[in-house]
Amino acid sequence: MAKIMFLNRKAPHGSIYAWEGLEVVLIFGAFDNELAAVYMDDAVFSLKKGQDTSELGIKGFIQTLPVLEDYGCETILVEKESLDARGMTADDIAIPVQIVDAEAIANLMAEQDVILPF
Amino acid sequence: MKIGVLVQEGPYNHEASDSAYKFIEAAMAKGHTIQGVFFYDDGVYNVASKMEPPQDDRHIAKRWSELGAKGVDLIVCVAAAKRRGINPDLIMPNSRISGLGQLSEMCTEADRLITFGD
Numbered sequence: 001m002a003k004i005m006f007l008n009r010k011a012p013h014g015s016i017y018a019w020e021g022l023e024v025v026l027i028f029g030a031f032d033n034e035l036a037a038v039y040m041d042d043a044v045f046s047l048k049k050g051q052d053t054s055e056l057g058i059k060g061f062i063q064t065l066p067v068l069e070d071y072g073c074e075t076i077l078v079e080k081e082s083l084d085a086r087g088m089t090a091d092d093i094a095i096p097v098q099i100v101d102a103e104a105i106a107n108l109m110a111e112q113d114v115i116l117p118f
Numbered sequence: 119m120k121i122g123v124l125v126q127e128g129p130y131n132h133e134a135s136d137s138a139y140k141f142i143e144a145a146m147a148k149g150h151t152i153q154g155v156f157f158y159d160d161g162v163y164n165v166a167s168k169m170e171p172p173q174d175d176r177h178i179a180k181r182w183s184e185l186g187a188k189g190v191d192l193i194v195c196v197a198a199a200k201r202r203g204i205n206p207d208l209i210m211p212n213s214r215i216s217g218l219g220q221l222s223e224m225c226t227e228a229d230r231l232i233t234f235g236d
Contacts, residue, residue: 002226017126017235020159023197027218033226114225116124117233 002113003034006073008043009117012061013053018046021118022064029071036112037068038105039097040079043118044086047078049094065095079105121145122153122228124221126235128160129178130171135164138234139181142190153228154191155182156221159235162199165192165213179210186212193220 006025010017028035039047046061053060068076076097083089083099090099109115123142127134142152157164169179186192192213194204199215206215225231 004225016159020198024158024218024221028222028225031219031222031226033222114231116225116231117235 001032001034003111004028004036005109005112005115006035006037007109007115007117008037008039008046009041011042012046012051013056013058017118018043018061019058021116022061024116024118025068025073026064026071029073033072035073036075036077036108037073038077038079038108040082040102040105042082042086044078044082044088047093047095047097048088049092051094062094068095075108077105077108119229120151120153120227122221122224122231123155124224124231124233124235125155125157125161125164126159126233128163129166129169131160132236134234134236135161135178136176138232139178139185141232141234142185146188152190154193154220154224155185156224157192157194158198158218158221160198160202162194162202162204165194165210166204167208167210183210183212186210195221 012018051060051062078097078099080099080101123138125135125138129135165179165182171177182192194209194215196215196217
Protein backbone atom coordinates (compact mmCIF):
# COMPACT_ATOMS: atom_id res chain seq x y z
CA MET A 1 0.00 0.00 0.00
CA ALA A 2 1.29 3.42 -0.92
CA LYS A 3 0.28 6.96 -0.15
CA ILE A 4 -0.38 8.55 -3.52
CA MET A 5 -1.17 12.21 -4.14
CA PHE A 6 -2.68 13.50 -7.38
CA LEU A 7 -1.38 17.00 -7.70
CA ASN A 8 -3.64 18.92 -10.06
CA ARG A 9 -2.22 22.26 -11.16
CA LYS A 10 -3.39 22.83 -14.72
CA ALA A 11 -6.57 24.53 -15.92
CA PRO A 12 -9.49 22.16 -16.56
CA HIS A 13 -9.89 23.08 -20.22
CA GLY A 14 -7.42 23.92 -22.95
CA SER A 15 -5.49 20.67 -22.54
CA ILE A 16 -6.30 17.09 -21.66
CA TYR A 17 -4.08 16.77 -18.56
CA ALA A 18 -6.81 17.44 -16.01
CA TRP A 19 -9.19 15.00 -17.63
CA GLU A 20 -6.71 12.16 -18.08
CA GLY A 21 -5.48 12.87 -14.55
CA LEU A 22 -8.99 12.30 -13.27
CA GLU A 23 -9.14 9.01 -15.17
CA VAL A 24 -6.01 7.89 -13.30
CA VAL A 25 -7.69 8.62 -9.95
CA LEU A 26 -10.72 6.54 -10.92
CA ILE A 27 -8.60 3.54 -11.90
CA PHE A 28 -6.28 3.82 -8.89
CA GLY A 29 -9.36 3.66 -6.68
CA ALA A 30 -9.58 -0.05 -7.53
CA PHE A 31 -6.24 -0.69 -5.83
CA ASP A 32 -5.45 -0.67 -2.16
CA ASN A 33 -3.71 2.66 -1.81
CA GLU A 34 -4.28 5.77 0.24
CA LEU A 35 -5.26 8.46 -2.25
CA ALA A 36 -5.35 12.22 -1.94
CA ALA A 37 -6.22 14.79 -4.60
CA VAL A 38 -4.90 18.32 -4.37
CA TYR A 39 -6.16 21.22 -6.49
CA MET A 40 -3.98 24.29 -6.75
CA ASP A 41 -3.05 27.01 -9.25
CA ASP A 42 -5.44 27.05 -12.26
CA ALA A 43 -6.67 23.54 -11.40
CA VAL A 44 -9.01 25.12 -8.82
CA PHE A 45 -11.20 26.07 -11.80
CA SER A 46 -11.86 22.33 -12.30
CA LEU A 47 -13.99 22.41 -9.17
CA LYS A 48 -16.02 25.47 -10.06
CA LYS A 49 -19.80 25.23 -9.87
CA GLY A 50 -21.91 25.75 -12.97
CA GLN A 51 -19.41 24.68 -15.63
CA ASP A 52 -21.01 24.12 -19.01
CA THR A 53 -18.80 22.31 -21.50
CA SER A 54 -21.57 21.55 -24.01
CA GLU A 55 -20.21 23.98 -26.58
CA LEU A 56 -16.66 22.65 -26.18
CA GLY A 57 -17.80 19.19 -27.25
CA ILE A 58 -16.20 17.60 -24.19
CA LYS A 59 -17.66 15.73 -21.27
CA GLY A 60 -16.62 18.09 -18.48
CA PHE A 61 -15.82 17.28 -14.88
CA ILE A 62 -18.96 18.10 -13.02
CA GLN A 63 -20.56 14.64 -13.30
CA THR A 64 -17.36 12.83 -12.34
CA LEU A 65 -16.01 14.92 -9.47
CA PRO A 66 -18.70 13.90 -6.95
CA VAL A 67 -17.75 10.22 -7.28
CA LEU A 68 -14.07 10.71 -6.40
CA GLU A 69 -14.76 9.81 -2.79
CA ASP A 70 -16.66 6.64 -3.78
CA TYR A 71 -13.62 5.65 -5.82
CA GLY A 72 -11.39 5.71 -2.76
CA CYS A 73 -10.06 9.25 -2.97
CA GLU A 74 -11.21 10.42 0.42
CA THR A 75 -8.92 13.39 0.84
CA ILE A 76 -9.62 16.29 -1.50
CA LEU A 77 -7.70 19.45 -0.72
CA VAL A 78 -7.85 22.86 -2.32
CA GLU A 79 -5.13 25.41 -1.79
CA LYS A 80 -6.52 28.57 -0.22
CA GLU A 81 -3.93 30.86 -1.83
CA SER A 82 -4.93 29.66 -5.31
CA LEU A 83 -8.61 30.35 -4.59
CA ASP A 84 -7.81 33.81 -3.20
CA ALA A 85 -5.69 34.72 -6.23
CA ARG A 86 -8.63 33.87 -8.51
CA GLY A 87 -11.33 35.59 -6.50
CA MET A 88 -12.91 32.27 -5.55
CA THR A 89 -14.32 31.13 -2.22
CA ALA A 90 -15.70 27.90 -0.74
CA ASP A 91 -19.10 28.85 -2.19
CA ASP A 92 -17.75 28.47 -5.73
CA ILE A 93 -16.76 24.84 -5.27
CA ALA A 94 -19.05 22.11 -6.56
CA ILE A 95 -18.05 19.23 -4.25
CA PRO A 96 -17.14 18.85 -0.57
CA VAL A 97 -13.44 19.68 -0.13
CA GLN A 98 -11.06 20.85 2.56
CA ILE A 99 -9.59 24.26 1.91
CA VAL A 100 -6.09 24.46 3.37
CA ASP A 101 -3.04 26.68 3.02
CA ALA A 102 0.13 25.94 1.07
CA GLU A 103 1.99 24.93 4.20
CA ALA A 104 -0.58 22.22 5.02
CA ILE A 105 -0.27 20.89 1.47
CA ALA A 106 3.52 20.90 1.73
CA ASN A 107 3.27 18.89 4.97
CA LEU A 108 0.97 16.35 3.34
CA MET A 109 3.33 16.12 0.34
CA ALA A 110 6.17 15.23 2.65
CA GLU A 111 4.17 12.19 3.86
CA GLN A 112 3.52 10.78 0.37
CA ASP A 113 5.24 7.83 -1.29
CA VAL A 114 4.31 9.08 -4.75
CA ILE A 115 3.09 12.40 -6.15
CA LEU A 116 1.58 12.33 -9.63
CA PRO A 117 1.33 15.79 -11.23
CA PHE A 118 -1.40 16.63 -13.75
CA MET B 119 17.20 1.68 -6.21
CA LYS B 120 14.13 0.58 -8.17
CA ILE B 121 12.84 3.50 -10.22
CA GLY B 122 9.54 3.80 -12.07
CA VAL B 123 9.23 6.40 -14.84
CA LEU B 124 6.07 8.13 -16.06
CA VAL B 125 6.24 9.95 -19.41
CA GLN B 126 3.36 12.35 -20.11
CA GLU B 127 4.52 14.04 -23.30
CA GLY B 128 4.88 12.83 -26.87
CA PRO B 129 8.17 12.79 -28.79
CA TYR B 130 9.79 15.87 -30.37
CA ASN B 131 7.12 18.42 -29.39
CA HIS B 132 8.44 18.57 -25.84
CA GLU B 133 11.74 17.72 -24.21
CA ALA B 134 10.14 15.48 -21.55
CA SER B 135 10.66 12.29 -23.51
CA ASP B 136 14.34 13.09 -24.17
CA SER B 137 14.86 13.97 -20.52
CA ALA B 138 13.22 10.70 -19.44
CA TYR B 139 15.43 8.71 -21.79
CA LYS B 140 18.62 10.45 -20.67
CA PHE B 141 17.63 10.07 -17.04
CA ILE B 142 17.07 6.32 -17.48
CA GLU B 143 20.41 5.91 -19.27
CA ALA B 144 22.19 7.72 -16.45
CA ALA B 145 20.32 5.83 -13.72
CA MET B 146 21.13 2.46 -15.30
CA ALA B 147 24.77 3.45 -15.68
CA LYS B 148 24.81 4.06 -11.94
CA GLY B 149 23.45 0.58 -11.31
CA HIS B 150 19.82 1.47 -10.55
CA THR B 151 16.99 -0.76 -11.77
CA ILE B 152 14.24 0.68 -13.94
CA GLN B 153 10.99 -0.90 -12.77
CA GLY B 154 9.27 0.23 -15.95
CA VAL B 155 8.38 3.19 -18.15
CA PHE B 156 4.70 4.10 -18.32
CA PHE B 157 3.60 6.21 -21.28
CA TYR B 158 0.49 8.29 -20.58
CA ASP B 159 -1.30 11.23 -22.20
CA ASP B 160 0.45 12.04 -25.52
CA GLY B 161 3.36 10.01 -24.16
CA VAL B 162 1.85 7.00 -25.92
CA TYR B 163 3.25 8.33 -29.21
CA ASN B 164 6.82 7.72 -28.00
CA VAL B 165 6.78 4.16 -29.29
CA ALA B 166 4.70 4.74 -32.46
CA SER B 167 6.23 2.30 -34.94
CA LYS B 168 5.44 4.38 -38.05
CA MET B 169 7.68 7.17 -36.79
CA GLU B 170 10.27 8.16 -39.39
CA PRO B 171 12.24 11.23 -38.34
CA PRO B 172 14.91 12.80 -40.62
CA GLN B 173 18.08 10.70 -40.62
CA ASP B 174 20.18 13.34 -38.90
CA ASP B 175 17.77 13.51 -35.96
CA ARG B 176 17.43 11.11 -33.06
CA HIS B 177 14.91 8.31 -33.63
CA ILE B 178 12.93 8.47 -30.41
CA ALA B 179 10.80 5.36 -30.94
CA LYS B 180 13.83 3.28 -31.96
CA ARG B 181 15.76 4.53 -28.97
CA TRP B 182 12.98 3.41 -26.61
CA SER B 183 12.70 0.05 -28.35
CA GLU B 184 16.42 -0.54 -27.90
CA LEU B 185 16.02 0.24 -24.22
CA GLY B 186 13.18 -2.29 -24.15
CA ALA B 187 15.51 -4.87 -25.70
CA LYS B 188 17.78 -4.37 -22.69
CA GLY B 189 14.92 -5.51 -20.47
CA VAL B 190 13.25 -2.22 -19.56
CA ASP B 191 9.48 -2.75 -19.43
CA LEU B 192 7.86 -0.19 -21.76
CA ILE B 193 4.15 0.11 -21.04
CA VAL B 194 1.71 2.11 -23.16
CA CYS B 195 -1.55 3.05 -21.46
CA VAL B 196 -4.42 1.36 -23.29
CA ALA B 197 -6.98 4.12 -22.62
CA ALA B 198 -4.65 6.92 -23.72
CA ALA B 199 -3.55 4.86 -26.75
CA LYS B 200 -7.09 4.08 -27.91
CA ARG B 201 -8.02 7.73 -27.71
CA ARG B 202 -5.09 8.55 -30.00
CA GLY B 203 -5.35 5.75 -32.56
CA ILE B 204 -2.46 3.71 -31.22
CA ASN B 205 -3.01 -0.07 -31.10
CA PRO B 206 -0.76 -3.12 -30.56
CA ASP B 207 0.04 -3.24 -34.31
CA LEU B 208 1.36 0.32 -34.24
CA ILE B 209 3.85 0.17 -31.39
CA MET B 210 7.55 -0.68 -31.47
CA PRO B 211 8.95 -4.11 -30.62
CA ASN B 212 9.80 -4.50 -26.91
CA SER B 213 6.89 -2.29 -25.83
CA ARG B 214 3.43 -3.39 -24.76
CA ILE B 215 -0.03 -2.00 -24.21
CA SER B 216 -1.56 -2.36 -20.77
CA GLY B 217 -3.72 -0.56 -18.24
CA LEU B 218 -3.31 2.11 -15.60
CA GLY B 219 -3.17 -0.71 -13.04
CA GLN B 220 0.45 -1.11 -14.16
CA LEU B 221 1.15 2.47 -13.14
CA SER B 222 -0.50 1.83 -9.79
CA GLU B 223 1.70 -1.24 -9.34
CA MET B 224 4.75 0.83 -10.23
CA CYS B 225 3.77 3.36 -7.55
CA THR B 226 3.69 0.65 -4.89
CA GLU B 227 6.67 -1.42 -6.01
CA ALA B 228 9.25 1.13 -7.09
CA ASP B 229 11.31 3.03 -4.54
CA ARG B 230 10.76 6.21 -6.52
CA LEU B 231 8.41 7.27 -9.29
CA ILE B 232 9.77 10.03 -11.50
CA THR B 233 7.42 11.95 -13.78
CA PHE B 234 8.53 13.64 -16.99
CA GLY B 235 5.95 16.09 -18.28
CA ASP B 236 5.64 19.57 -19.65
